[in-house]
Amino acid sequence: MNTRAWIVFLDESGVSLLPQVRRTYAPRGRTPLLRHRLNWKRASMAGALGYHSTDPERGARLCFHLTPGSYDTTGLIEVLKQLKVFYRGERVVLVRDGLSAHWSRAMRAWVAEQDWLTLERWPAYAPELNPVELLWSSLKKRELANLAGDYLADVADATEQGIHRINTNPRLPWSFLAHTGLTLHPLTPQN
Numbered sequence: 001m002n003t004r005a006w007i008v009f010l011d012e013s014g015v016s017l018l019p020q021v022r023r024t025y026a027p028r029g030r031t032p033l034l035r036h037r038l039n040w041k042r043a044s045m046a047g048a049l050g051y052h053s054t055d056p057e058r059g060a061r062l063c064f065h066l067t068p069g070s071y072d073t074t075g076l077i078e079v080l081k082q083l084k085v086f087y088r089g090e091r092v093v094l095v096r097d098g099l100s101a102h103w104s105r106a107m108r109a110w111v112a113e114q115d116w117l118t119l120e121r122w123p124a125y126a127p128e129l130n131p132v133e134l135l136w137s138s139l140k141k142r143e144l145a146n147l148a149g150d151y152l153a154d155v156a157d158a159t160e161q162g163i164h165r166i167n168t169n170p171r172l173p174w175s176f177l178a179h180t181g182l183t184l185h186p187l188t189p190q191n
Helices: 073-087 105-112 131-141 152-167 171-180
Strands: 006-016 042-052 060-068 092-096 117-121
Touching: 006 073, 006 131, 042 073, 042 131, 042 152, 042 171, 060 073, 060 152, 060 171, 073 092, 073 105, 131 152, 131 171
Parallel strands: 006 092, 092 117
Antiparallel strands: 006 042, 042 060
C-alpha cells in the first residue's frame, strides 16, 4: 500500500419523504405535529470522507453523491468515477463495507483497471468504525430531523445544506474520525 495516499471511507445511506422524527422544543401543552403524505419515495446517498495518510494539513475531504432510488453496481461505479475526478489522480485507499454491489463481478473488473485505487474491506459488521456513519447521523439529527417534505427535491436540498455545513467546518470531519477511535497519525513511541 502506498503511504502517500488518501484514506477514504465510503458508505451509503437512504432518505425518504417519511420524516426522521426527533425530539423538539415546544410550548407546554402544544405538542408539535408532523403532517406528511405517507409517501415512500426514496433516494440514496453516498458519502466518502477522505483523510491524507501523511499530511493532515491537507484537511479532510468530503465527496457526496445523491441519486433517486437505490444504488446498484452501475450507480456505485459512477460514484467512484466522481471520486476519481474529485481526487484528481492522487492515490486513494478506499475502505468500504460488504454491500454486494461493492464486490460484484462488474465492480471488480472496473476496479482492476484503476491504477489510482486500492480497496480495503471493513470487518463483517463494524459501523462504529466508519466515520461516514457519524456524518449520516449528523445530517439526520439536524437538517433532516422532522422534515416533512412533499418532494424528494426538498429532502435533497436539506441534505445538501447539511453537507455544506459539514464542509465549512474543518473540525467536524476530523471529529467523526476521532469518535471512531481510529487514527491516521499514531504518536511516536516514547524511549
